Amino acid sequence: MAWQDVIEATALRAxxxxxxxxxxxxxxxxLTAGSESPFPAVREAVLRSDADVIVLRYPAEHVGWFAQLTALxxxxxFADSLVYWRLRAGQGRAPEGAPDLLAVEPAAASVGELVSEIFTAYENHYLANPLFDPADAVAGYQEWALSSAAEGSCLALWDRSTEALVALATLEExxxxxxxLLAGVVPGRQGRGLxxxxxxxxxxxxxTRGAADVVxxxxxxxxxxxxxxARYGxxxxQTVLTVHLIRSALLPGPGH
Known part of the structure; x- marks a missing residue:
């Protein structure tokens, strides 16, 4: 979820x-609760929603909210926790140069293939929801990445020694x-400092763009x-919690 929607937001957004x-x-x-959102406002937003699933995110310091959410x-x-990190651009602890590695803007077709290869086994909040097909979650990653590619906001590492793309980062600039947004190394090349x-x-x-931070x-x-x-700098x-609030009648089980 975008930095400005979580870290900088103060009001409740639905x-x-x-x-x-x-x-x-x-x-x-x-439904995203900002830093100044009170629980009564969250409660009212949940109660008036007609959605089958509400994906709620709120600051992790509200440790008592989940118990109250179970009564709505x-x-x-409980789907996941998201941890947000920030680097002041120019203060990173960069690795020594690697002549065979070249940063390139990959073609859209390559972006889709890399996302599938890197993130198929990665577990995110969608997998906590029994209504959601895991295959659709991977497709969501691909759509997300392709939207960055369409805006020219993807970077990949090209290894000249093997003539292959070995890592991908999709960005919002x-x-x-x-x-x-997404960053990873292809499975066969992980653990080698790439x-x-x-x-x-x-x-x-x-x-180069003149921006101040990488988040x-x-x-x-x-x-x-x-x-x-942490090693890089x-x-x-901030930590944010994700809770899926599901219409109970949609779930399998006794009485449903």
Missing amino acids: WESRVESERFGCSVER QRTAV GEARTEI YAHLLKAVEDRTL ISTQGHNTRVQRAW FEPT
């Missing part, structure tokens, strides 16, 4: 997610910052990549 509704075959609404006439499913070179390519591009987020369970961010900024 909107229909048409893309997700079409993808999963049920109505999906997004829906099935509350604003005036103030670059947000890394990820740091991918981060350097993004940081270099951010500096990124991931699920809390993904500690391996967070260690890589990123710092943790």
Whole structure:
């Protein structure tokens, strides 16, 4: 979820997610609580929603909210935690140069293939919802990445020694910052330091644009990549919880 929608937002925001509704075959609404959103406002938004699924995100410091969410006439499913990190552009601890690696803007067809290869086994909040097909979740990643490619906001690492793309980062590039949406290394090349070179390519591009920050987020369970961010110089900024509020009648089980 975009940095400005989570870290900088103060008010409660609700909107229909048409893309997700079409993808999963049920109505999906997004609800995001900002830093100043009180729980009564969240409660009212949930109660008046007609959506089959509400994807709610709220700051993790509200540790008592989940218990209250279970009493709002829906099935509350804890889906994930998102941890947001930030790097001041120009302060990264870049790796030594690698002559065989070249940062390139990949073709759209290559972006789709790389996303499928890198992220098929990655677990995100969609997989917590029994109404959602995991295959559709992967398709969502591909659509997300292709939208970045259409805007010219993708970077890949080309390995000249093997003549292959080995890593991908999809971006959202604003005036103030670059947000890394998806980033990863192909399975056969992981654990060899390529990820740091991918981060350097993004940081270099951010500096060229004159933006101040590089920001990124991931699920809390993904500690391996967070260690890589810490080594590079990123710092943790905020944790956000995701809860799916599902119309109980849609779920299989006794009485449904």
